Amino acid sequence: MKKGVLLVNLGTPDSQKTPDVRKYLREFLMDERVIDIPFYKRWPLVNLIIAPFRAPKSAKEYEKVWTEKGSPLLLYGIECKRLLQDKLGQDYAVALGMRYQSPSIESALFELRSQGVKEIVVLPLFPQYASATTGSVMQKVMELVKGWQIVPDVSFVQHYHRHPLFIKTFAELGNKYLREREYDHVLFSFHGLPQRQIVKAGIDTCCKAKGETECVNKMYGKNTFCYRSACFETADLIAKELKLEKTQYSVCFQSRLGKDPWIQPYTEDVIINIGKEGKKNVLAFSPAFVADCLETTVEVGEEYKEIFEENGGEHWQLVESLNDHPQWIDCLSDLVKGNESQVEELKTY
Ligand SMILES: C=CC1=C(C)c2cc3[nH]c(cc4nc(cc5[nH]c(cc1n2)c(C)c5CCC(=O)O)C(CCC(=O)O)=C4C)c(C)c3C=C
Ligand SMILES: [Fe+2]
Numbered sequence: 001m002k003k004g005v006l007l008v009n010l011g012t013p014d015s016q017k018t019p020d021v022r023k024y025l026r027e028f029l030m031d032e033r034v035i036d037i038p039f040y041k042r043w044p045l046v047n048l049i050i051a052p053f054r055a056p057k058s059a060k061e062y063e064k065v066w067t068e069k070g071s072p073l074l075l076y077g078i079e080c081k082r083l084l085q086d087k088l089g090q091d092y093a094v095a096l097g098m099r100y101q102s103p104s105i106e107s108a109l110f111e112l113r114s115q116g117v118k119e120i121v122v123l124p125l126f127p128q129y130a131s132a133t134t135g136s137v138m139q140k141v142m143e144l145v146k147g148w149q150i151v152p153d154v155s156f157v158q159h160y161h162r163h164p165l166f167i168k169t170f171a172e173l174g175n176k177y178l179r180e181r182e183y184d185h186v187l188f189s190f191h192g193l194p195q196r197q198i199v200k201a202g203i204d205t206c207c208k209a210k211g212e213t214e215c216v217n218k219m220y221g222k223n224t225f226c227y228r229s230a231c232f233e234t235a236d237l238i239a240k241e242l243k244l245e246k247t248q249y250s251v252c253f254q255s256r257l258g259k260d261p262w263i264q265p266y267t268e269d270v271i272i273n274i275g276k277e278g279k280k281n282v283l284a285f286s287p288a289f290v291a292d293c294l295e296t297t298v299e300v301g302e303e304y305k306e307i308f309e310e311n312g313g314e315h316w317q318l319v320e321s322l323n324d325h326p327q328w329i330d331c332l333s334d335l336v337k338g339n340e341s342q343v344e345e346l347k348t349y
């Protein structure tokens, strides 16, 4: 009997046009794990304020990344599915679902069920666990399978932010640029989260205090569910692979939405400081994403580049994401098979 693999990414609009972007934003932001406030406040905020006002602006940005075949996030997902299926062979059936919009997780689960699959490994395409991403995917899958006559044996890959192949692939992609020219700083910019989401996750040994801007203890390997700490760990491991000193790189968090405090430091502030320090050449990684998308290509590749140049910077280079890199497919295969090559001895940094 085949074993099922369900790859899940965030999702993307059906087209780059404003109505489709609005529809996507509505579904995405109405998720109670994404905007984690009571429904009676979330509904008007999303439907009357954020979606209507943000959709036309976001649509212009989606226009910049859209290809003839569609959204890069979806196209890389489809390609990863194909390559992983080839790598795993006939004993496995691989499907792709998006948490929001299409193809839905429901359709991907039906695809697996129609192939007689009774055992499914769910692999969210988010290396660092957050309730808003991996948690939401896990909840959705459980809601969907709970009504099946034969409830499948489902397991989840909750995170892989320290998996050696994940780290090595990013490091190799970056090294290509580091060999080409001199850089005076390296930046690791991760997607941000409202600070309260970290506090709510109950990580009381880590980012516990309200407004805490530093993880109190970097107990890597023990507080893997603190998204912020996991991001620092990913950055430290890539930096180690690149043989960077602590002073040669910074970690920061992008994409703040609204006025509430998000996890810090904010990417924009860090870029302004780097510029003020007279650094001219910056290499930027965005390792919360495993595929290039709006957040990497436009936000890091264009918007942060502009801010850097306005603050004295001269050369800004975004390191592309893992996309369909063969070593990334090896990493996915390793995760599916539960080889757990990421569970090495816990290291201290
Ligand atoms: C409260 C708002 C948001 C939270 C929390 C959030 C967490 C989060 N998101 C990703 C990954 C992606 N986000 C993307 C786009 C995007 N994210 C938000 C808001 C929150 N994200 C918005 C409003 C948007 C839409 C774009 C925009 O209008 O600016 C994408 C890109 C999708 C694409 O089609 O290219 C990804 C991927 C992570 C990993 C994360 C928490 C860890
Ligand atoms: Fe997001």
Ligand SMILES: [Fe+2]
Binding pocket: 203, 206, 207, 214, 215, 216, 226, 228, 229
């Ligand atoms: Fe933390």
